[in-house]
Amino acid sequence: MPNLKTKVPFKGTPEQESKLLGIIESHKGKRGATMPVLQQAQDIYGYLPEEVQITVAEGLGLSLSEVYGVVSFYSQFTVNPKGEHVVSVCMGTACYVKGAASILERVERKIGCEAGSITADGRFSVDATRCIGACGLAPVITVGSDVYGRLVPDEVDGILGKYTDK
C-alpha cells in the first residue's frame, strides 16, 4: 500500500528533536546508518513525517528523496501518525473472499480518509492490514483493541458511530 501523505500538522517537541539529533550524531558517517536512524526516529515520533525525514536527510548527508525511498519501500515505516482510534480492516485471504474490500470501502467512506492515512482532525486512522489470525470471524475489523467479526457492510456505520463521540 503506497504511503499517503498525512494532512495532520506536525507537532514535534524540542525534546523529541534533540533526541533525534543525538541519534543521528551517533550514527553519522557509519555505513548503513539510514535504517537504524529511521527506526529510532519512528520510535520517537510514532511516524515519519516530512519534517522528521528532512532532519534525518540533512543530518546524515543524504537527499530527502533517498530517505523517502527507504521509508516508502519498507512497510514497517509509516508517514502518517495513528489516530486516537485506529481502525484496521483485515485484508487476509479469508476476509478478502468474504468481502473485506467492500467493508474497507465503507470504512473509508464513513471516516473520510483512505487506508494508510488519518483524518485531518487526527481522531481516526485507517489501515488495511494483513491477516490478523481471526479467520473464523471473517470479515474482521478492529477498532483499537475491540474486534468486530462476521460483518456485512451495513453494520460498519453503526460500529464506527460508537467511537465518533468518544
Added chain:
Amino acid sequence: METIKLTINGKEVEAPKGSTILEAARLTGINIPTLCYLKRINAIGACRICVVEVKGARTNVAACAYPAAEGMVVETNTASLIKARRNTLELILSNHRMDCLTCLRNRSCELQKLAADFGIQHIRYDTDKTEPEIEDSSLHLVRDNSKCILCRRCVAVCKYNQAVAVIGPNDRGYQTHISCAFDRNLDESPCVSCGQCTAVCPTAALNEKDDTEKVWKALGDPAKHVVVGVAPSIRVTIGECFGEPVGTNAEGRMVAALNRLGFDRVFDINHTADLTVMEEGVEFIKRLETNDRLPLITSCSPAWIRFAEMYYTDFIPNMSSCKSPQQMFGAVIKTFYAKERGIDPKDIVTVSIMPCTAKKFEIHRENEQAVDGLPDIDIAITTRELSRMISRAGIMFGELDGEQFDDIASTAGLIFGTTGGVMEAALRTVAEIVDKKPLENVEFTEVRGVAGIKEAVYKIGGRDVRVACASGLTNVKRLLDSIRAGEKQYDFIEVMACPGGCINGGGQPVQPSSVRNNIDLREERAKAIYNMDSGAELRKSHENPLIKRMYDEYFGEPGGEKAHHALHTTYKRQTKYKLD
C-alpha cells in the same frame, strides 16, 4: 596492465583485469544487448536484457555488472538466452504505454529498437498502462511515468554525477515508480534543472519541456522582430540530430537553417560570451587587487547558480555578478541593438538556442531584465527542440550551404561551450590587460580535458593566480567541500554544472547507450570546438571589434554603471524544501 583470459562464444579473449563480461565481449566484437546499462553512469543489472550464460553459474548473469574472471566460459547468444531476453522485453513492454507513433522518442527509443531487434510483434500480457502520467510542474522538463521502464539511469545521473538525488524509486514491487520525495512535484524539490536525466532516458519518460510552439508563433507574427542567438556548443552537436557523426562542426549549415526558419537576425552568442569575459575579467582583476571575495566563481551555468543558491549558499558572495552569455545576449539585443536599429524593444522577441534545460529556468530569474518589464530572453529552446523545428520545416540540414552569423565573435567565446573554456577565455583577456603585453601562447591547456576537477597556477601581474575548473556537480561539491575544509585555496574557479560542460548539457542530442558506451561524447564534441579555435584568427574577447563598439557606443567602461545595470544580476538563498 594485468589481464585475464576467458572464453566467450568459443573464442579466447584477453581482457584487462576488472572488466565486466560486457566489456570483455566487446573486445572480441560481440555487442551484448543492454537497456538499463550506461557506461560511467549506471551498471546495476536491473533490466536483465544483458543476461549471459556462465559455465558453472546457477542462473544467467547480468553481463553489465558481472566481473569477467580468469578461465571463465561465457555464452552470449544461445537460443535459451534469446528466449529469456524476449520474455523480459515482453514483460517490460507489458508495463509500457505504447503510443509509439505519436511519441517524441519514436525512432530514437532504446526500448523500441530492442523490441524490433528481437522481433517482438505481439505482447502476451495485458497492460494497465493506458493513460499518460504527466508531471510537468517545472519549467524545464516533463516526466511521463507511463513510459518509464525503471532503468534508473535518471536516478543514477542525478545522484552520482549531479549530487542532488532529487528523484528516486518510491514504494515497492509493482508500485515502484521514479519520483521526488513524498511524490511531490519536481518544482517543489531541490532540483537544479540541469536536465541530465532527460539526456540519459532510454525512452520518452523524460523530455525537455517543448517551447517550440512559442517560437513558431513569434516567427509567424509580422509585428515582431524575432532575433535568435546560438550558444557556443550547439554548432558541434546539432549535426547528431540529423545522423551526423559526433563531433561534426555544422556552424554554417546551422546558421543557414536558422535563416530558412525565418529569424530576422541570426546571432552568435559567442559574442556575448566575449562580453562576459570583459565584465567578468574586470570583476576578477578588481577582486584580485583588493583580495576581495576570492575565489571568484563563474556564473554562466544556471544549474550551478541554482545549486549554489540552495546547497552552497555560503559561496554566493564569491559568485560573479555577471549574467550568463544567454542573458547578456538578451540584454544587448533589447538595449544596444534596439537603439541602434531604432526598434522598440517591446516589439523584439529574443530566442536562444541552448544546450541546457536550466536556461528555460534562467530566463525567469529575478533581476534578468535590462529593460524594465521585459525579460532579457523571451524563449529558450534546446538543441533537440531546434532540430525538431528544422525537420518540421522540411529543411534538409545535410544539404544546406553554409552561411555566416550576422555578428562577429571570437573563439574565446566559442570555447565557453566546454569545461575549462570560460577559464581559458577569461585568462586570455585578464593576462593581457594586467600584463599589458600580448600573450606568447593563448592556449591554457592545463584547464582543458574531461577531468572532473582541473587545477593550474598562472603567473599574472607578477603574482601566482590559482585557478580551478569543475564540471559535474559531484565534482563541484568535492571542490567546494575542500575549500570549506581549508584544504584548498584558489583565486578563480570555473563551474559548469554538467559533466564536461555545455557540450554535454541536458538539452543536447540524446545519444543511445550503443553510442555512449563506446565513445566519450564529451571528448569528441570538445575536440570539434578546440579545432575551430586553433584555426581561428580572432581568439581573444577583448580584440573583438563588435565588443569594442558596444562599449564605445553604449555601455561605456567594462564594469561601469551602465554595463552593470544591463549585464549583471544578483543571487539569493533559496529554500531546499517546500513544506505545506
